[in-house]
Amino acid sequence: MNKQAGKKAIELKGVSFCYQGGNRAIDLVDFHVANGEFAAVLAPNGSGKTTLLKLLVKLLIPHEGEIYLNGTDIDEFSKNDLFQRIGLVLQNPNDQLFAATVEEDVAFGPRNLGLTDNEVEERVDRALHYVGAEKLRERAIHQLSFGEQKRVSLAGVLAMHPSVLVLDEPTAGLDPSGEARMLRLLHRLNKDHDITIVMATHSVDMLPLFVDRIYVLKNGFVLKEGAPQVVFNDRESVDSASLRLPYISQFFDELKIHDGVPVNGLPLTIREARLIIMELIPPECITRTSRKSRF
Amino acid sequence: MKHGFESFSDVFAFRDNRFSRIDPRLKLGGTIVAMLAVLLSDSIILPSGSFMICTGMMLWLKIPCRLVLAKFAFPLLMAGMIGLLKTFLSGENVLFAIQIGTWQLTAAREGAAEGILIASRVLGAVSLMLLFSMVTPMHKILLALRWARVPQTWVETAMLMYRYIFVLIDQTENVFSSQRMRLGYLGMRRSLASLGALAGRVIERSLNQASRTHQAMSTRGYNGTIPVGKLPPLASRDVLAFTFFFITVTFAFLWLEGYLL
Numbered sequence: 001m002n003k004q005a006g007k008k009a010i011e012l013k014g015v016s017f018c019y020q021g022g023n024r025a026i027d028l029v030d031f032h033v034a035n036g037e038f039a040a041v042l043a044p045n046g047s048g049k050t051t052l053l054k055l056l057v058k059l060l061i062p063h064e065g066e067i068y069l070n071g072t073d074i075d076e077f078s079k080n081d082l083f084q085r086i087g088l089v090l091q092n093p094n095d096q097l098f099a100a101t102v103e104e105d106v107a108f109g110p111r112n113l114g115l116t117d118n119e120v121e122e123r124v125d126r127a128l129h130y131v132g133a134e135k136l137r138e139r140a141i142h143q144l145s146f147g148e149q150k151r152v153s154l155a156g157v158l159a160m161h162p163s164v165l166v167l168d169e170p171t172a173g174l175d176p177s178g179e180a181r182m183l184r185l186l187h188r189l190n191k192d193h194d195i196t197i198v199m200a201t202h203s204v205d206m207l208p209l210f211v212d213r214i215y216v217l218k219n220g221f222v223l224k225e226g227a228p229q230v231v232f233n234d235r236e237s238v239d240s241a242s243l244r245l246p247y248i249s250q251f252f253d254e255l256k257i258h259d260g261v262p263v264n265g266l267p268l269t270i271r272e273a274r275l276i277i278m279e280l281i282p283p284e285c286i287t288r289t290s291r292k293s294r295f
Numbered sequence: 296m297k298h299g300f301e302s303f304s305d306v307f308a309f310r311d312n313r314f315s316r317i318d319p320r321l322k323l324g325g326t327i328v329a330m331l332a333v334l335l336s337d338s339i340i341l342p343s344g345s346f347m348i349c350t351g352m353m354l355w356l357k358i359p360c361r362l363v364l365a366k367f368a369f370p371l372l373m374a375g376m377i378g379l380l381k382t383f384l385s386g387e388n389v390l391f392a393i394q395i396g397t398w399q400l401t402a403a404r405e406g407a408a409e410g411i412l413i414a415s416r417v418l419g420a421v422s423l424m425l426l427f428s429m430v431t432p433m434h435k436i437l438l439a440l441r442w443a444r445v446p447q448t449w450v451e452t453a454m455l456m457y458r459y460i461f462v463l464i465d466q467t468e469n470v471f472s473s474q475r476m477r478l479g480y481l482g483m484r485r486s487l488a489s490l491g492a493l494a495g496r497v498i499e500r501s502l503n504q505a506s507r508t509h510q511a512m513s514t515r516g517y518n519g520t521i522p523v524g525k526l527p528p529l530a531s532r533d534v535l536a537f538t539f540f541f542i543t544v545t546f547a548f549l550w551l552e553g554y555l556l
Binding site: 090092 | 296305306309373433434437454455457458461462504507508510511512513514515516517518521522523524525
């Protein structure tokens with residue numbers, strides 16, 4: 001277990017950022033993620049998600065406020081030092097993958113750190129292993145599928161050994177199984193390797209399965225924050241941020257409102273929904289099988 | 296646009312075969328030596344021999360005939376044009392004459408010979424380059440170039456061009472299709488306007504792409520240079536093979552040019 005667990009890995013205090021032309025993309029945001037936490041930034045398009053993530057890695061400089069990484073102001077880190085602690089995975093893998101082959105691209109970061117050939121090799125091996133892309137090692141980047149490109153771009157950042165991983169819509173453009181695979185991978189990195197994760201996403205259906213904390217952003221400010229149960233139970237905030245509940249929650253919400261089905265709270269996952277349904281069905285109507293749930 | 300992608304595709308270079316397993320430095324060196332011999336040759340035997348051998352090898356490696364022809368299309372056109380121009384514009388001894396109205400076009404023997412020689416050099420050199428590119432993935436060519444101390448900036452630029460040409464082709468294809476589906480290429484005037492917009496869009500996207508890629512690279516410690524891997528040391532067997540190839544080509548060149556007589 002990480003000794004730093006529970007301490008703030010990232011903290012933003014009153015951070016604001018304006019683009020040229022006065023468009024205020026981030027407005028006095030207070031935001032923190034504890035070490036070892038898996039946090040999601042949930043927001044509609046154009047709400048400042050990407051801007052927020054870029055601020056975290058100092059690709060943009062805030063006009064107001066402070067950003068801390070493990071209690072230290074990020075301005076005190078040199079860029080090289082900062083990028084070894086916090087890694088950014090962009091939404092479009094084409095923005096990130098510039099080398100000719102997978103191996104060359106993943107090795108780019110470690111080589112920039114001045115590591116020996118053996119160390120670079122070891123980091124490339126490990127990063128590709130983490131994302132399950134060992135077999136893609138010799139392949140040309142442009143020959144990879146979109147899902148493979150996404151995993152390789154993640155490997156390129158993991159090879160820097162960051163303790164905090166920031167991802168911009170890691171599931172965008174993936175098919176449902178690719179989306180689940182990516183989230184399971186991030187969950188494993190978070191739980192098994194103690195990597196703190198902050199991701200911007202729209203995947204509301206999958207979030208409750210994996211994340212510890214959700215930040216709902218609207219027009220550049222934090223509208224709601226908390227555990228998935230807390231955030232999704234505040235229907236008003238979710239609606240006002242032009243988001244939606246997970247489909248399974250919506251279904252139970254409809255049952256509750258329109259059919260008067262007595263449901264306590266809203267389930268966020270299929271597992272929770274199953275348990276609620278099982279409570280509602282008389283035991284004599286149930287025939288049990290041994291098949292396990294995938295969720 | 297599909298053909299555009301196919302002519303840029305390097306899928307065959309990634310295939311495993313006898314030629315792709317040869318060290319890229321040897322292939323690069325061998326290609327340069329053979330190309331010099333072809334370009335300096337004053338007889339058509341060496342260039343046309345190189346053309347036939349290389350084309351035969353590509354077909355033997357099961358590279359589709361259609362693709363080989365597509366890759367040769369432009370050089371063949373150039374070679375044909377040069378051959379015709381030389382035939383009709385230089386030389387004194389008349390080979391044949393064509394009467395077009397009041398005009399008479401006269402083909403000269405020396406011009407035709409010179410045209411055929413230049414055309415064969417073009418085809419010989421292009422076929423060498425094509426064979427090399429069909430059996431060597433680009434990243435290995437770039438590593439070989441770095442090994443040969445080609446300036447780093449040049450190699451890095453080539454690397455980025457190679458990587459992003461596919462992205463830009465994709466984007467161009469998408470914009471083009473979207474314009475075509477909305478009848479953007481109906482008539483000359485509209486086509487020109489659409490083509491102009493397409494070109495502008497591609498330039499704008501490439502600039503945006505460059506900026507985003509630079510940001511992503513800087514988060515992985517980019518400091519102005521792209522460090523690349525090293526090729527393994529050359530085996531003495533490889534050096535011997537190269538030496539043998541070099542001697543053979545040099546001998547063939549000297550013999551065919553009459554220096555050994």
